[in-house]
Amino acid sequence: xxxxxxxxxxxxxxxxxxxxxxxxxxxxxxxxxxxxxxxxxxxxxxxxxxxxxxxxxxxxxxxxxxxxxxxxxxxxxxxxxxxxxxxxxxxxxxxxxxxxxxxxxxxxxxxxxxxxxxxxxxxxxxxxxxxxxxxxxxxxxxxxxxxxxxxxxxxxxxxxxxxxxxxxxxxxxxxxxxxxxxxxxxxxxxxxxxxxxxxxxxxxxxxxxxxxxxxxxxxxxxxxxxxxxxxxxxxxxxxxxxxxxxxxxxxxxxxxxxxxxxxxxxxxxxxxxxxxxxxxxxxxxxxxxxxxxxxxxxxxxxxxxxxxxxxxxxxxxxxxxxxxxxxxxxx
Numbered sequence: 225x226x227x228x229x230x231x232x233x234x235x236x237x238x239x240x241x242x243x244x245x246x247x248x249x250x251x252x253x254x255x256x257x258x259x260x261x262x263x264x265x266x267x268x269x270x271x272x273x274x275x276x277x278x279x280x281x282x283x284x285x286x287x288x289x290x291x292x293x294x295x296x297x298x299x300x301x302x303x304x305x306x307x308x309x310x311x312x313x314x315x316x317x318x319x320x321x322x323x324x325x326x327x328x329x330x331x332x333x334x335x336x337x338x339x340x341x342x343x344x345x346x347x348x349x350x351x352x353x354x355x356x357x358x359x360x361x362x363x364x365x366x367x368x369x370x371x372x373x374x375x376x377x378x379x380x381x382x383x384x385x386x387x388x389x390x391x392x393x394x395x396x397x398x399x400x401x402x403x404x405x406x407x408x409x410x411x412x413x414x415x416x417x418x419x420x421x422x423x424x425x426x427x428x429x430x431x432x433x434x435x436x437x438x439x440x441x442x443x444x445x446x447x448x449x450x451x452x453x454x455x456x457x458x459x460x461x462x463x464x465x466x467x468x469x470x471x472x473x474x475x476x477x478x479x480x481x482x483x484x485x486x487x488x489x490x491x492x493x494x495x496x497x498x499x500x501x502x503x504x505x506x507x508x509x510x511x512x513x514x515x516x517x518x519x520x521x522x523x524x525x526x527x528x529x530x531x532x533x534x535x536x537x538x539x540x541x542x543x544x545x546x547x548x549x550x551x552x553x554x555x
Contacts, residue, residue, distance in 0.1 A: 278316050281306045286326060286337045296334030327379055330429040339378040353477070353486060354386060356518045360511050361388045361488065368504060370492035374477075375411040376485065378403065380428045382412045390492070404466060407433050407447050408440040410474035413460035414487035414512075417476050421448045440465040459505035459512075464494060471498050473505040475512035480520030488512045 285305050291297045299317065303310040317335055320326040324340030357374040364372035365388035374386035381403045406412030407428055416424060424444050425431050431444045439462075441447040454460035459475040466472075474489030488508050490497075497504070517523075 275316065278306065278308060278312065279320060281308075282313065282316060282320065282335075283325065283337065283341065286335060291336060294334070296329055296332065296336040298332075298334045302335070324378075329426065331426050339376055339383055353479075353515075353519050356515055357386050357477070357486070357488070360515055361386050364388070364488065364490055364508065364511060365390065367507070368490050368492070368497075368500070370490050370497060372488070372490045373411065375415070375474075375487050375489065377406060377412070377415045377427075380406055380430075382406050382409055382415065382487075385486070405433075405436060408436045408462065408465040409489075410460045410462045410472035410491070411487040411489040413447075413451055413454055413462065414474040414476045414489065415484055416451055417455050417460070418484055419451070421445065424448055424451070437465045437467045437470070439463055457505065457509070459509040461501045461505050463498060463501070469494050471501055473501050473508055475505070475509040476516075477512050477519070478516040478521040480522070482521060488515070 282302060285291060285302055286297060297305075299310055299314050302317070303313045306313060317326060317328075321328055321335075321338070324338045326335045327338040328335050354374070361372045361374050369390060369392060371390045372388045373384050375382045375384050377383075382405070384400055384402045387400050387402075404412075406416060416427065419427060421444065424447060428444065433440065433442055433444075433447070435442060441450060451460075459473060461471070461473045463471050470491060471494045472489055472491035474487045476484040477486040477488060479485045488511060490504050490508060
């Protein structure tokens with residue numbers, strides 16, 4: 225016979241007699257132990273629920289305007305917003321960071337939403353960008369017969385979220401989920417097109433870089449100069465910066481606020497594509513412009529995507545208007 229609370233077999237105290245005080249004591253012990261186990265389970269469930277609420281509260285706080293305007297929030301401020309203990313908030317943030325749901329700025333030590341949040345949201349709000357981008361990525365690959373991608377910024381790296389590989393035997397590598405350094409890639413430069421020098425150092429977390437390829441920038445000032453040049457054109461090009469023999473062109477995609485949220489790029493072997501970089505850059509810039517407008521970006525002075533109900537839709541903007549509007553002046 226096994227009784228809960230008596231350690232499996234009946235303890236000597238539980239075995240004393242079949243009635244009287246000893247029997248009543250045994251029954252009382254079982255009841256008390258059962259209550260204790262039940263309370264423990266309830267407490268554990270309550271703690272898990274509290275932890276989940278804390279994690280969700282942190283994610284919502286980091287998605288709020290205060291965090292977006294400030295570029296992130298620190299542990300102290302987040303604890304104030306949640307009216308919670310700083311140590312518990314800090315532990316929860318570390319867990320969220322492990323899963324890529326939040327990112328910690330290495331300089332300011334503030335937290336912001338991580339790209340895993342957007343990966344999870346690809347079937348919801350972010351689906352518009354991915355759905356609109358997929359056929360355009362495919363079209364760029366068909367046009368140039370080279371690998372085309374849509375990428376987003378993930379910390380100091382570029383994360384590929386849509387990819388269409390080249391059908392050619394010798395081609396640039398690339399696949400969904402691939403991470404590569406932002407400082408030496410066309411997509412990374414396009415994603416950083418609006419950043420000034422201090423922001424670049426903050427986003428990338430360093431002021432000097434390893435020589436990934438023979439032409440890679442080695443310090444943040446040099447990278448900034450290349451970004452300024454790309455900003456004038458509205459697209460970026462790189463020649464053997466991420467690795468020898470690889471070239472690429474990329475352009476930014478903007479959301480309804482005019483903020484850069486992604487980049488389109490085409491990458492290929494230098495021996496086959498180096499002479500087409502300017503052509504590719506202009507074409508990618510135009511496709512990125514169209515994609516940006518489709519997901520809600522309204523360039524100042526260019527009007528809505530379609531004309532008023534009483535009139536025809538306006539024609540496309542001139543190449544000059546298009547790239548001036550698209551390449552927002554930066555610091």
